[in-house]
Amino acid sequence: MGGSVLIAVLALDSVMLSSHYFKADNIARIKKGNDIVRFIKENQGNERTFFMDQSGIYNQWLASDGPFHGLNLFNIWQMPRMPSEYKEFLGTVGRNQIRVWELSAVKYVAAPQTVLQQFKNNPALGEQFTPVLNYQIPTAKGMRPEVLLEFKNAVPRFALYSNWQVVPLENQCSLLVSESHNPQTTVLVDSGAGLPEAKLNGSRFQALKAEVSKKAAVVELETDKPSILRFAQRFQPGWRVEVDGKPAELLRVDYLCMGVAVPEGKHTVEFRCVSGASEMVFSSGVFILSFVGGVVCIVIRKRIGTE
Template sequence: QTKTMLAIMVVLLASELIWNGSQYNKTFPAQLIYRETLTTNFLKNNIGQYRFLVAPADFRGKAGAIIEDKIVAPPNTFLPYQLASIAGKNQLFPKWYREIAALVEPQNELSHIIFNQQQSPIYDLLGVKYLLTKEKKEVLSPSYQEVYHNEGIRIYENLNVMPRAFFASQVKVANLSELEMMGEDGFDPHTTVIVQTKTIDPKDISVPTSADQVEIKEYKNNEVTLQAFTIAKRLLVLTDTYYPGWEVFVDGNKVELLRVNHAMRGVVLNSGKHQIKFVFWPSILSKGLLIAAIVFLGLILEVLRVSFRRIWTNKSLTRISTEN
């Protein structure tokens, strides 16, 4: 009777909570909140594996501050549309990415990386194909071409944008700091990649030719698959953020993952056709899975122990009853 009453009380309580909650926690189709617009459709149809940037940034900085002109998109607005930006709000930005961003302009906001400057070679390196700006903020530069003007927004295509994955033309080993070398006036990201490791001999890396090809075949949050063909030894650069826990496999074999240009991933390829996989699998995840498996096995053994003990006890009681 006690168990029955307890079950009834749980069912009644759960039913009441669900009924009350349904009046306040309504669900709506995502399309009603994140509507498709001419701007988002243009970006979706044309951006591919590249990134975009809103500049000047639509960021207030201080509560109540006034933003001039029309707002294009505050930080993180385009996340639901799965459009990649080099700016945004996130308290967990890797330090080295913030330092790369600071090469363009100081990053003084703790929780944001934002840009007001509309042109920089660093944008080329980070794969910024499109620059979004307010209608009144024209970009006058031969390297930026207006490709969209609607909804109070102008979109400019960066004609010097670099692909997300490319082969390095020239490799330089940083004696002190990659960041310092990248901040020098003569640094050109189109031709030079900076590394810290001495396992690479820059003399082994030659300028890629039209025969050298690399293509991103599959892109997921925790895994990136590329197909590449090279006629000589090359350094492949993926301009995604480097972070401990990323591993790289070439033709199924784990190889050394390089940190290049201070904040990006790289891998050395020998000549030939290769499949490259960047996989995020931190050691703490392996340890966590091992601990979980041990705990789960322990629970199963404990359940079996209790069950067998109960069966043995019942058999013993039955035998004693029979004997009496």
């Protein structure tokens, strides 16, 4: 009898304590979405969105609304064990957040209105961003004006380059963040790949579309010169690539991404996850996002003392 009472008390205590940490989100509300989530969903394509604030309503969008609606979100939300290449990339290239967005196919940035004003104070920076949606979010200090910005300088998820530079992997991050490097015209290829240096001509990348699924991406392309197809997805040995149905060498480009060399002409390229690698969930960016999802309800972590 005593044991049963103790179990009941512990169970009740567990339920009471859990209410301070977790809350259930109504699936009908999540399914309905909102103007911001719907806009991103309808316009993102294969590109990504970054939330400059990860607290409050944005935490909810990262945890529940985003995964439910298939948003391609580029935020480090939970990563208990960060891979060494991420630490190197963030520690070096992360000194210039705009360059990180440029290299990572970030099409939209959600930010406070004050950030947009800061961008406008720098003409060279301000012209890279176009406001596409104005809205407000609730904060502890009241409603805050926000803006969804379209970042026009982002290198798309799939990009074809006729210019590449052969650089040892250990030197790529320092070059990627350098003002002397232009990601719009040149992709960096690991010297271990054995590719010859390209004759740089200053031409900009060609944006490409792809048919994507959870484990594969298929790209149709045509080029009049040898080129590199850059795929802004984390390089992992468990991926394979084929050009016109024949196995090709999977290249590591721009330190974190995948790529493949293609000769001139028309080609069909397929990147495929075969084993030992993370599947291509397009709501995951170059950096891994962890989220909790469910069919009936979605449980999200809530900070102690907040509602």
